[in-house]
Amino acid sequence: MKTTTLTPISENPKQPQQRQTAKDIIAANIHSLIEQLEAGHSEALTAYLDAMSRFHHYSFGNILEIARQRPTATRVAGFYAWTQLGRKVKKGEKGIRILAPIVGTKRKKDEEAEKDINRQNTRVLIGFRNAYVFDVEQTEGAELPALREITGTVGENRDRLISFIEGQGIELSLSEKIAPALGMSYGGKIVILPGQSEAEEFSTLVHELAHEMLHKAERRAATTKVVRETEAEAIAFVIGKAVGLETGSASADYIQLYQGNASLLAESLEVIQQTSGIILAALQPASAEQAATPDAEREKGGLMRTNLGILKHAGS
Secondary structure (H helix, E strand, O other): OOOOOOOOOOOOOOOHHHHOOHHHHHHHHHHHHHHHHHOOOOHHHHHHHHHHOOOOOOOHHHHHHHHHHOOOOOOEEEHHHHHHOOEEEOOOOOOEEEEEEEEEEEEOOHHHHHHOOOOOEEEEEEEEEEEEEEEHHHEEEOOOOOOOOOEOOOOOHHHHHHHHHHHOOOEEEEOHHHOOOOEEEOOOEEEEOOOOOHHHHHHHHHHHHHHHHHOOOHHHHOOOHHHHHHHHHHHHHHHHHHOOOEOOOHHHHHHHHOOOOHHHHHHOHHHHHHHHHHHHHHHOOHHHHHHOOHHHHHHHHHHHHHOHHHHHHHOO
């Protein structure tokens, strides 16, 4: 899969790469992401979806049961399902009790069966039985495929990003309750799952900030979840690459997981470019801003003015 290598935002304004404008960085990174999306599902995404297909979907009642018995649970499955994934339950671990449906077959009456000879019997819910599942922390063995693998260091960009977020009146907090989600945006508040690597946390923050800037006001009603996730993750990709993170196909995998594609990304290019420009401007070190050319200053100012309405909505 072809990717575009970019020079990250530098702390030293004397280096030649500082001549690269925010517009150039954004355009190159978006082009790279489109190439990945057009290349199709990566092996990482395929493995992830295959593993997830082996997990059961739980009812609301069972989700509450899991949370009550093991509040820290993130990914649960039955004994057999873990075995199929190459893992085994650790000795002495206690299962999490849930209710599994008991489904039986009810034969139709003769006169009803004659009306539809292709459907003689119907499946009916007879009752429920106790079943047990185990959290991933209760198991050991083969590593589960990871959807997002982002590495690298962000330096002072993390502090600048947090300052920008707080400057928009957005509250930041950490909580394990949002697991397995890495981050959540609530309109004026961003919650991040603790324990992420530096690179993952930075990418998650940008993703949720994009939601705050774009999807918590009037525009939300005019978009679908697929569009919103595509836009947010595209912005996270652009900014991550700009600061030097190694993202691999993580963002493309994420977008494809939500059924997003290159044409959908192209339709949102303008808003992605504008929003990425605002965030990149906020991450520029003070020394670089002082050394910026008049053209660069006008470009940054134009981006800020274009998105003034978006930023006002972020704090609402």
